[in-house]
Amino acid sequence: MTSLYQHGTLAMLMGKQLQGTITAAELLKHGDTGMGTLTGLNGEVIILEGQVYQAQSDGRVNHITDLDTLLPFASIHFYKPTQTLPFDQVDFETLSDKLKSAQLQNIFSSIKFHADFSRMHIRIAPQQVPPFPSLLEVATNQPEFEVADISGTLMGYYAPEIFNGPTAAGWHLHFLSDDKSFSGHVLDFSAINVTGTLQVFDEFVQHFPIENAGFRGMSLDLDGLHAGIEASEGGKK
Numbered sequence: 001m002t003s004l005y006q007h008g009t010l011a012m013l014m015g016k017q018l019q020g021t022i023t024a025a026e027l028l029k030h031g032d033t034g035m036g037t038l039t040g041l042n043g044e045v046i047i048l049e050g051q052v053y054q055a056q057s058d059g060r061v062n063h064i065t066d067l068d069t070l071l072p073f074a075s076i077h078f079y080k081p082t083q084t085l086p087f088d089q090v091d092f093e094t095l096s097d098k099l100k101s102a103q104l105q106n107i108f109s110s111i112k113f114h115a116d117f118s119r120m121h122i123r124i125a126p127q128q129v130p131p132f133p134s135l136l137e138v139a140t141n142q143p144e145f146e147v148a149d150i151s152g153t154l155m156g157y158y159a160p161e162i163f164n165g166p167t168a169a170g171w172h173l174h175f176l177s178d179d180k181s182f183s184g185h186v187l188d189f190s191a192i193n194v195t196g197t198l199q200v201f202d203e204f205v206q207h208f209p210i211e212n213a214g215f216r217g218m219s220l221d222l223d224g225l226h227a228g229i230e231a232s233e234g235g236k237k
Ligand SMILES: [Zn+2]
Pocket: 044, 172, 173, 174, 185, 186
């Protein structure tokens, strides 16, 4: 059995619940590879080999060593690949096609690969302060960065359509360059010399911050939720 652990939901971020509700230390008990964001939607987090990195919206990348740092939303798993990736060149448009034989459409899965990227286009959510806006409002103003010819590691999750709400359906990818100076939420990419793996999960663990009064009292905006996911996460199917 291989399990994907998620703390918080995208529905909570849409409901303006951007306060951190799990520590990095607690999160790391559930895996060594993953992604998320910090309190106030402060940047894009990528977790590789148990190390936590945060891209902040001015483009800087921080290695998070204070494990009391809080996250409102994160997904994590123990890296235990199912197979190697069956391609050595890929871009965002062709990713699903190239993995068609793996039949991922109805299950949660993760990819992680190292490559030389001729193009890497990312965005980084800017930090919000209370009273928090919804993820949809933040989505309209997010710094984007694009570089050519950069080597690094891309990791991401695929979520089935029916889980659009708890998380973003389709692919959700984060990137960290080899020199750890460039990182963020991937909007587009083109890669060669791909070496990496696919991991499929037979269990999805959804953890909720039940001690958090804001979460317990929030009202769910289901109409805004799907528009917000489209605008902010925009997972490619
Ligand atoms: Zn992201």
